[in-house]
Amino acid sequence: MASEYYYLKQSDCLTIDNVDDAQRFHTLMEALDIVQLCKEDQENTFAMLAAVLWLGNISFQVIDSENHVEVVVDEAVTSAAKLMGCNVQDLMLALSTCKIQAGNDNIAKKLTLRQSIDARDALAKSIYASLFDWLVEKINKLLEVGKRRTGRSISILDIYGFESFPKNSFEQFCINYANERLQQHFNRHLFKLEQEEYTKDGIDWTKVNFEDNQECLNLFEKKPLGLLSLLDEESTFPKATDLTFANKLKQHLNTNPCFKGERDGAFRVRHYAAEVLYDTSGFLEKNRDPLHSNSIQLLSSCSCQLPQLFASNMLNHSRKPVSPSWRSGPSDSQKQSVGIKFKGQLFKLMQRLESTTPHFIRCIMPNSKQLPGMYEKDLVLQQLRCCGVLEVVRISRSGYPTRMTHEQFARRYGFLLENIVSQDPLSISVSILQQFNVLPDMYQAGYTKLFFRTGQIGALEGTRKQRLEGILGVQKCFRGHQARCYFRELKRGTTTLQSFVRGENARKEYLILIKRWKAVILIQKHTKQQIAQKHMKQQIALRKLDDRQRAVISLQSVIRGWLARRHFIEMQNLNKSNIESTRAKIKPDQKILEMKQEHVQVPPSVLAELQRRVLKAEAALGQKEEENAALQQQLHQFETRWSQHEAKMKSMEEMWQKQMTYLQNSLAAAKKSLAADDTAGQPGRLDASPLPHYYDSEDTTSMGTHTPDGNTPVKFSNRTSDAGTGRMSNGGLNAVSHLVKEFEQRKQVFDEDAGFLVEVKSGQLVSSRNPNDELRKLKLRFESWKKEYKVRLRETKVTIQRLGHSEAEKSHKKWWGKRSIRT
Known part of the structure; x- marks a missing residue:
């Protein structure tokens, strides 16, 4: 949750109505994927942002009467060290001590509570600033803007407005200085250059007075007795304090009308918008940028790639030599102060703005309570006066916002003249204005340009547009007539050509169809003939098969009948022989029985004959049994x-x-x-x-x-x-x-x-x-x-x-x- 991090809950505004943080994060991820930032770089970026948030949660505890502190070992320290890829003890030492070089020896000096907090915040700000610069450079390389640059660009500059709080520190000092410089650019573009152009072209013009803030800028930038110069000079002394800096400002700048010294180390500056009271507490420490050498060494010793890259970029930046009497480390002796860095960056921005054609958008805050539907007249009027909007309105009403050279005007509106007498652009321009009854107080003719008041050029543009529409109408009708004639001729030729081509194609197709029809008829004839022949052959074969089958069946029936009759006769003969043999066997047996009954004496020869017959009968019986x-x-x-x-x-x-x-x-x-x-x-x-x-x-x-x-x-x-x-x-x-x-x-x-x-x-x-x-x-x-x-x-x-x-x-x-x- 945002409320768990110290850096996110300072404004007491954790949520915004109608803003879905999850949806916006998803949109951010899609944008990073679109510019083809690899997943590893995305993860490293979020890891550095999480490390900055955990650094803000690091707390300290006082260990002695001199207000020296040590870092409290908790989740914030371990999480920050893990995300940065450094050792926990090294991070604790970098935040609670600083190294001072005395000769060839390095002495570790314990920091007070205020100094430790400033060292922690300085480390977090340096990581965040380096991450921002690295990400912008990475995206520019991915987009390859430099390879396709054509010399023209559209840039948007969005900065904080003028700030005045109950307690204003070094941050408000820098922001208001930047607004002073941008206000001068605004005045120069809208007032100075505008009036200089009127005077240069020789037209009648009454100058409009406006408040120039050059004297306030001199208070900030003058050397060697400007605010930034004195702040930079005081920051080089090791024993200097915020109070000594305030006294030096009172001593050297009391004669400047834009400066006013106050008690308790405070001073006032009369800006273009209003006077602002600044408290010098923390000015020197913030201007020195208290990122000690041991913090840079800590970043160099990290295992992650981004902290190492940030440390190398810090060491390679342009450095400004300072007094050798104060050296806290090998790289601290050549550090450039924050004020000088800010001034140099602001001058580069102004050079870029001077080379462009600016357009200004002034944002007006309707009320101080940040509520919808409320309008505080006094607050809005004060902002309009402070921003110079009222002077802009006055000069726009009395000035000539529309201007055009004589050659451009004659070339654009010359065809509206009925009779062109002279070829001189100035004469043509004056003739055009007289023909359309433009009042003399609505325009002025300069040496090289024509200057028009608001709304005058609109009438000429309306007439020009109407005339051009008429010309275009005539051209449209004539071109339409030409196109229709050409279309009719083309249509007749195309139709004739199509008729010949289609007739030839139809004749070819007809010949092909005739050939195909004849071929189909021929194929059908032969096919039907073959089918009929095949069918006739099948009929003949079937008839022959039937005749043969009948002949075979008749032959089989005759042969089987003859075989059956022959077998039947053989069986009858065999049965007759069996019957006769059986009867012959029965007769001797009957005779023997009769003899026994009559008790007749049988001689041995007869008995032997009977026995022989019995044996013979038995043999015949065996044979019959075999049969x-x-x-x-x-x-x-x-x-x-x-x-x-x-x-x-x-x-x-x-x-x-x-x-x-x-x-x-x-x-x-x-x-x-x-x-x-x-x-x-x-x-x-x-x-x-x-x-x-x-x-x-x-x-x-x-x-x-x-x-x-x-x-x-x-x-x-x-x-x-x-x-x-x-x-x-x-x-x-x-x-x-x-x-x-x-x-x-x-x-x-x-x-x-x-x-x-x-x-x-x-x-x-x-x-x-x-x-x-x-x-x-x-x-x-x-x-x-x-x-x-x-x-x-x-x-x-x-x-x-x-x-x-x-x-x-x-x-x-x-x-x-x-x-x-x-x-």
Whole structure:
């Protein structure tokens, strides 16, 4: 907070209405970034400002009866030393002691409380002043003003006004001296030079008296008995005090009307604005600039870059030799006093002002309470008198503020004359003034210039402006007519040129379009021809494939029928032989039983013959059992083939389902195309792909391979086949053959109907029937036939499966029943 720092709370004004310090700091940071001041230099700048604030918070405590002090070790000392980059003890010694050189020895002298405070403030002021100079120089280098200087500049000088407080010290002394010098420049520019110009040009003029402050300036600047000279001289004596300085002023300056000595070391100076009472307390110490050599050495020993740079600049400044009787250090002997420095800087400023054309702005304080809406007449009148504003108003009223040379006036207003008789600028100027009835007391003609009172040149400027506006109006109309004529000619030529160019471009584009159209027609012709040839080849290939497939199926059916009949005959013969052998075996057994029953004596030869027959029968029985095993193996193979046939039927069923799905999708696409063409209201071309040659649906099942004659191998038992079962098997095969033939016929019918509708829709054929209605009817016929065909296909499949299972069970039962009888 600002209230925590001693240097910031001296004015008791910590905040200002409608001023946001944070926002202004943000604006300052943006400005530093705009001038491209690096972040390191910004941080160093703020560190030095913080160090100055912490230096102001350093306090001292008295340690003896001679008012000697030492620095209080607190946060202010440690923070300031840390920001400056120096040792805390070195900073404490620099603020509480000073080094005095006696011969070749340096003696450390303790400072009093007043001297320590002045040393602290002097160190803070020197750091702040050096930081300000460094920052200005840094910004100027970044902006590179010197490289682009053209010799012309606009400068603004803003200084403190005249100051008069209940207690005025050395600061007010310097500020009021600067205001005296600037007031003289103001008087010289507005009064002296103005009246000198009137006199020099030979016009009738009554001089205006004004108060000249040259005598007050002589009081400050005269050598060797001026205020600054005596102050500088008294500052060189080590035993001089403020009281001795006041007495010396009374002794040498009492005869000056602008000076008046007072009691207790005070004196008065009669400035241009008012008399000011100055207190000489602290004059000598402030004029000496008590920045001792140990303070400069402290800055040199800092680790931060800026304090070292400040110390080197202090040592390199121009120095003024003083009396050798007072030496407090190696660099103090050549120090220049503050008053002499201030005087030199002020003289440089005045030289700069003398080389420019000044414009003055006087700021008037409306009231002494610094409140809005209040106006103190006496205070404002006093300020106007002190600043010489009243004299300025008087000389402006009686003077001639507007002036112009005869050549400039004749050149500017000469064209307003109706008849020009002479070429002399003075004669032309007088003629102009007489023509416009300018009163003689409103102007004066000098040797080289014309001087006008306030407002006279305005009438001439109004007439000149009106005349120029008329001339400009005529010129505008004439130039407009010329421009319009030129524009019409240019427009006609441009239009003609554009018509030829556009005609040529259009003809070229037309030829290109004709060529492209012919090329497109040719490409379409060849493309359609290739598509038609490809489609015809596909139709021929499909027909050949169908013929070959039918031939193969017919051949397969004949071969399979012949194989089945041959196998059937072999099985019948085998069954007959088995029956006869079984009967032959049963007859000897019956004879043996009869003999046993009759209790007939069997001779041994007969018994042997019987035994041989038994062995032979057993051998035949074993052989039959092997044959039965072979037959059982063949039966197993037949069952395997049957399962393979069922797998093939399932695969064919899946294939038919895909084909039927494809047909449905194609019919749907054709329907959409017909609907789109009807909506557009013009005949279109059916772009759908050719209709497939197979019909199927999601629920339609396949019957697998088939034979046209309905003859397929069937399973037989080991003994004999059942006639009823054979008839049922032949009936199932005939049903399958009928279903296949019906499917082929229906497929061909639907293909022909769909092809006919496609040709009608594409415009290849002409028909009175509506293609959309016919397509809808075709779809309904297909759906009804699909449902009916699906039902019959499922019934045929169930019948075939039932026949297969019944034949297998009968064969197993007969075989195992026969074997069980044998055993």
